[in-house]
Structures are given as structure tokens and as C-alpha cells.
Amino acid sequence: MRPFTSLFSKLPMRPITAVQNNAQNRYMDHEFCFLVDMEDQPIGTASKKFCHERKDNQRPPLHRAFSLFLYAPKNDPKGSSTNLSLLMQQRASSKLTYPNLWSNTCCSHPLSTVSGEDEQHDALGLRRASQRKILHELGIQPDRYLPLEHVHFLTRILYYAPNSDAADPRWAEHELDALLVSVLPDDPDRNPRSDWMRCNSDEVSATRWISRSDVDSLVRCDPPNPNSIHQWTLDSLTPWFRSLLTTGLLHRLWDWAEAYANLQSDFLRFQAENQRWDRARIHRLHCS
Template sequence: MSFSSSTLITTNAIRLRNSSPSSSRSRLPIKSLPLRRQVCSSAMDAVQRRLMFEDECILVDENDAVVGHDTKYNCHLMEKIDSENLLHRAFSVFLFNSKNELLLQQRSASKVTFPLVWTNTCCSHPLHTESELVEDDALGVKNAAQRKLLDELGIPADDVPLDHFLPLARMLYKAPSDGKWGEHELDYLLFIVRDVRLEPNPDEVADVKYVSREQLQELLRKADAGEDGLKLSPWFRLVVDNFLFGWWDHVDAGTLAQAADMKTIHKLT
């Protein structure tokens, strides 16, 4: 299968949404940020700048115990990651439809880390808030996933009920993006099988695409060959190379819960 622009939902086809971005926990308006932060973030898109300085990620140790919190900005600076070993909690959603096709997204060009790469359905962070710190049954992470699926892809909460998310595993990885930015995450891998309504947010998403197993394998081949400029996010590639196709067998068989292992933290590179 070709992944040319004619087969994708392009940015021009994505409807602009009038709703404000998901975070309502602002501490400082952008104009009130200290001068140093305004200068450092001058090249960022306004939405990404606000999220970078207002969202507080959950800092954890390598056993996933909460040790504090810091801005999304600091958590994604490779200098900070390397000098202070900043590790934050994250999640990656893998959403399948009733045909057992996986929904992929291409990150928007305005993303600070890994712009325009293809990745799984939704990737983000639970925030250091009461509702997203709840650890029983990974409820805080599920709350964050539901929030970001709405924010990024316009998927209503009713389409992705919390009790339909299945946490399958946790992985710890580090990945530089462009020399300045990168990721160092303890990532919860959440699976869900639901037919959903989509209204992608162009501030977050450039394109979306449902793929079959065979279509994903073709996408991987093209990315490996450097064809069409296709790039995959490092966390998605780690999941693909270590877990995904085996888990997809469970999706097809309706036995996904049998694959869950939330006790192990997989340290991958």
C-alpha cells in the first residue's frame, strides 16, 4: 500500500476546532512569563509554548514512584534530562476500531519534540493534578488519556470510557529529538478497541490513518528505507519491535487481557 498524500487525511481536510486547548490549570498567562522563558520559547507555536510552561509533568524514579513534578519544558530539555536524570510519567494509547485496524497519527509540524513523525494513536503525559495522580488501576493515566484523545483527536469521552482502557505494560526509554529536545519517559501502554468519532486538532495532529497489520508493515518498510520522508517516533518503534504484533494477535482473538503485565517495567533502548 502506498502512503502518498492522496491516501491520507491531510491538514487541509482537518476542521479547525473552536474549543480551547485542554489544560485549564494555567498558572501564568504567556505575557506574564519571565523574560528568560519568553526568549527561550520565542520560536515555539503559541499553543505549544503555553503547554510547555503551564503543564506540570509527574517526575518518577525508575520504579515509577512519584518523586516530584516539573514543567513540560524542563522535562524535555536534553540538558536537564542528562544532568538531572529527569524521568517523567507518560502514556501511549493504541486505539483499534471494530475491524481491528490501528489508528495512527502524524504529529503536527508545530510539535517541539519529534514534529511530523508518525506514531501510535495518542502519546502524552498525565499531569501533576489530583485526578491524574491516582494510581489504582492506572486511573490517573486513563484520565489523562481520555483528556488528550479529546484534545488531540476530538474523540469524545463517551467514545472512550475509562473502563475500556486496558493497561498492557510499562516501558522506560530515553530518546533525543534534535539535540536540544528529547524524551525520557516511563510510558504506560494503553490499548482500547472502540469505534470512535474523530475531529483532529491541527495544533496537535497533521494527519491520521487507520492501518491493518499489513499496512503497518509497509509503513515500517518505507520508514526503514527512507522513502517519502517517512519517520516513526522512537517510542512507537520500540513498541512495534518488542510487543505490538504479538499483542495484535490478542486483539484479533479477543484475548487482550491475557497479554497484560503491569508489574514489569521494560527498560528499552
């Protein structure tokens, strides 16, 4: 790819059904991803299954993906100020890779079988794919909450991560992953009757907004606090999100999002923050 010019809602946990397993297997067989080289240049297409299966314990082929980070202003419980929080999702127990772990808002792939998702200019294909998947996974209407012009490409990561110990060892992630950021202008949960998000239980078990202080406590490895809004540890997170957190890239995404949210009042800050991002760079992460 060329350089691109309630705090908490939860679905009830339930056993994996044959229908759910069939849905995940159907996606594996019938969705086709873009194979890429180490510089993110497309070299072919392959089924999602081929892109994630560890045959003979080898790495699956490198393929294109995206990770979306959706922020919104939230009232700080420790004060009167309003800060941005990040929408997280817990992956469904029926997912073949990293079931039950927490990750950023939405992670998936542009597909060769979906019109327009092969467009590389200005990351259009990836941004369109993020609209399609946020509707599919979280039931969030992209026309209202995630218009294309509000989805911003910042950088890319390359990582390999075999499945978690508790999951099927046949599967792994080996992705060249575009990091996309969007900022909602208002808190969508402010209306108690809000139904702006309707999670697909085949994809998502729960959602939660987290603050920067929550992230800081994870980096410090603070012990779980029953008085906190969460009781996570680093092991609760997908390996790519954990690496973004521990390398500081997640905080840089947050810095950009906060500068963007205050664009009208402090354009110079946003300009400086935006210039820190090299859109041509590919960060190589070591996931464990």
C-alpha cells in the same frame, strides 16, 4: 506505580504560526508532569519544559507518560473478512519533539494539576489522562468512544530518545510510558458524514488507519509502494513506536486487541492472551 490489578483523513499542511508556537510553549511552561524513579514511583513534579529539555546535553528527568492505541474493525481490502486496524496520527509540525513523524493514536502525560490524574490504583490517572488528551488532540468524545472502562492498561516501557535530526536538538523524551489499549466495537468511519474525529491542528497534521499487513511491510523494510495506502518507512515513525514495532510488542498489543474484540465468541482465547501480560513489568527499550 504499583502493579495495576476513508482509511485516510488528512488536514492541510500549513506553515507554523506564532500562535501555534506560543501554544506549544505555553504547554511547556504551565503543564506539570510526575517525576518518577526507575520503578515508576513518584518522586516529585516538574514543568513539561523541565521534563523535556536537554540541559548541557544531558538526559532530562524521567517522567510518567502514556501511549494510547485505539483499534477498530476495518474491512480487509484483500478479502471479505474484517480485521482490526490501528488509528495513527502524524504529529504537527509545530510540536517541539518529533514534529511531522507518525505515531500511535495519542501520546501524552498525566498532569499533577489535573484532578484525579495522580490516582495510581488500576492506572486510573493514566486512563483519565488518555480521555482528556484524545479529546484535545483528536476531538474524539471520550464519553461516547473512549469510556474509562474501555481503556485497558497492559504494560509499561522505559525509553530515552533525543529529538530527531530535523528538529530542535534541545528537546528529548525520557519517559516511563504506560501502554493503554481500547477497541471500538464498530468502524466509526462507516458513515460518510461521520464527524466523530475533529483534529486539533496544533497537535496533529493527519490521521490514518493501518492494518497488520502494513506493519509487516514496515518491519520487512519493503520499498514504498505507490499502490499502498501509505508510503512510510521506519524513519517516518517516532522512535518509541518504531521500537515497539521492531521488538514485537506492537504485534502483542494487536493480539490482545483482537482477542478482546472476540471476547464473546472465544473467551478462552482472550483469557490466555490477557494472562500473557505482566502488568508489573517495565520493558526497557533502546530507541534510535
